[in-house]
Amino acid sequence: MPNTTSSNLDQVRNWLLARTTERDSIDPDEDLITARLVDSLSFVEFVLTIEEASGVEIDREAIDLDDFRTLKAIERKFF
Amino acid sequence: MISELISKDERFQEILERLNRKSVEDYYNPYRMFEWPDSLPENRWWMSPELTTTYGTEVAAELDQEQLYRLSRYESINFYSLNVDGIRDLIIEVTRRIHTRGFEIPSEFFHHFIGEENEHMWFFAEFCQRYGEKIYRQVESSGQDETWPEAASFLVFVRILLFEELVDHFNSTMALDERLHDTIRAVNRIHHQDESRHIAFGRELVSLLFEDLKTKASPERLDEIREYIKRYVNYSFESLFNPQVYRDAGIPEPFAVRRRLLASPRSAEFQQQVLRKPLNFLVKTGILHDRNLAPTGLPTARGNS
Numbered sequence: 157m158p159n160t161t162s163s164n165l166d167q168v169r170n171w172l173l174a175r176t177t178e179r180d181s182i183d184p185d186e187d188l189i190t191a192r193l194v195d196s197l198s199f200v201e202f203v204l205t206i207e208e209a210s211g212v213e214i215d216r217e218a219i220d221l222d223d224f225r226t227l228k229a230i231e232r233k234f235f
Numbered sequence: 236m237i238s239e240l241i242s243k244d245e246r247f248q249e250i251l252e253r254l255n256r257k258s259v260e261d262y263y264n265p266y267r268m269f270e271w272p273d274s275l276p277e278n279r280w281w282m283s284p285e286l287t288t289t290y291g292t293e294v295a296a297e298l299d300q301e302q303l304y305r306l307s308r309y310e311s312i313n314f315y316s317l318n319v320d321g322i323r324d325l326i327i328e329v330t331r332r333i334h335t336r337g338f339e340i341p342s343e344f345f346h347h348f349i350g351e352e353n354e355h356m357w358f359f360a361e362f363c364q365r366y367g368e369k370i371y372r373q374v375e376s377s378g379q380d381e382t383w384p385e386a387a388s389f390l391v392f393v394r395i396l397l398f399e400e401l402v403d404h405f406n407s408t409m410a411l412d413e414r415l416h417d418t419i420r421a422v423n424r425i426h427h428q429d430e431s432r433h434i435a436f437g438r439e440l441v442s443l444l445f446e447d448l449k450t451k452a453s454p455e456r457l458d459e460i461r462e463y464i465k466r467y468v469n470y471s472f473e474s475l476f477n478p479q480v481y482r483d484a485g486i487p488e489p490f491a492v493r494r495r496l497l498a499s500p501r502s503a504e505f506q507q508q509v510l511r512k513p514l515n516f517l518v519k520t521g522i523l524h525d526r527n528l529a530p531t532g533l534p535t536a537r538g539n540s
Contacts, residue, residue: 189378196376197463197470203374204478208490216372224377 165231167209171202184228189221199224210234237337237388237447247439251344254432258347261428265354268425275366275416278304282311282419283412286405288476291501294492306484311419312367313480314405315359318426320373321398322356328391337388344436351429362422371479376470385451386460389444393464393522396437400513401471403430442520464517465528472506473497503528 169182172193188194194202202224207214212234223233241247275281278301287303287310289295295303326349332338333345363370383390403426409415410424452460476496481489496502506528507514517523 192379194378196378196380197466199377200374200470200474204490204493207478214374216374219375219377221377 164209164211165227165235168206168230169227171205182227184231185226187225188227189225194224206230206234237444238339240443240447241337241340244443247443248340250435250439251341254436255343255347257432258344258351263425265358265425269358269361269421270418271361271365272418275418277308279416280304280412280414281308281416282314282405283408283415286310286408288496288502288505290505292496292499294486294496294499298486302485306480306486309367309480309483310475312363312369313371313477314402314475315363315367315422316369316371317373317474318359318402319356319363319370321402322352322359325395325398326352326356328395332388332391341436341440348433348436351433355426355429358422358425362418371477373474381459381463383452383456383460386448386456389441389448390460390463392437392441392444393517394467396434396441396516397468397471397510397513399430399434399437400516401509403427403434404509404512406430438516441522445520445522461523464523468510468514468528469506472509476502 172182172188173179175198176193182188182193203214203219206212206224214234223229281304284290284303284307287295287307289298289303289306298306329345329349329352333349334342338345360370406423406427410420410427412420448460449457476493478489478493481492486492507526514523514526518526
């Protein structure tokens with residue numbers, strides 16, 4: 157796993173918050189899909205944002221949606 | 236009901252018959268159709284430069300000729316890879332509908348369509364593996380979508396049509412581009428010939444499905460669907476800008492490059508060029524009210540950098 161700090165995960169959080177005017181925070185356990193912070197058409201951008209912030213190349217053929225559902229899961233898997 | 240609309244529409248049925256006939260008459264064996272040299276020259280354009288994502292941007296101005304050729308090679312592999320992934324999805328969706336209620340009359344054409352698409356997928360994959368040693372896998376869209384059961388088939392065929400029209404802009408340009416190797420031109424030419432039939436069919440079917448949808452969906456729902464289609468157009472276009480391509484071409488900071496390119500004024504212009512025909516069609520049929528693709532709801536990569 158590459159060395160990262162919480163500021164890297166903040167890039168992901170900021171990307172999510174920039175997509176909505178209704179929120180200024182996201183709970184680490186909040187389901188991003190259910191909350192509609194990410195949908196099918198923004199999922200690609202979301203994955204690219206996580207790749208850039210984490211420095212981890214994500215295998216396109218091994219994507220498990222559960223690894224992307226919450227900020228906590230993303231941090232655990234990619235940071 | 237869509238089957239009623241189709242069975243009453245003589246013009247649609249005549250077009251279908253003509254397209255079915257053309258598919259039989261023009262049938263070819265793709266496995267014997269192409270000459271596949273062992274390698275293609277590297278120091279040459281692999282894709283018309285005007286179709287590459289960096290064309291006319293500051294990013295291109297920072298690259299030398301050799302880097303531009305190299306980039307065009309990986310961009311072309313990405314383009315054919317997009318075809319492989321896109322065709323997989325459309326074969327699945329059309330196969331789901333063949334010989335089911337509502338699609339009795341177009342099912343004959345669906346047989347040609349599925350068969351031809353399978354062959355296209357083969358020669359695009361062959362090209363990628365021979366000359367790029369890889370197929371770029373796209374991130375599959377995941378997550379929740381709005382569920383509009385009344386619009387499901389309409390949206391499937393709109394997505395297929397947009398994909399085919401986008402690809403065809405590239406194929407028709409590259410088929411005629413003398414700067415490209417003969418094998419590259421041939422792959423694009425053959426695909427363009429088959430796709431002309433698929434696009435003609437797609438436009439007719441989408442028009443009919445939209446007539447059907449208008450009887451079932453409220454004006455508010457139609458506006459939501461319009462917004463979705465515009466987002467889908469942006470999503471498709473942005474798939475041309477693949478950071479893995481920039482990385483493979485040896486360009487530093489591939490994510491930042493992608494953002495720069497998408498934010499550049501050229502990208503909006505390029506998008507309108509690439510999608511000129513389908514946007515004209517969508518506006519003419521009333522499926523969209525205008526050609527303005529700037530997001531009004533959620534931002535895209537270009538509105539959120």
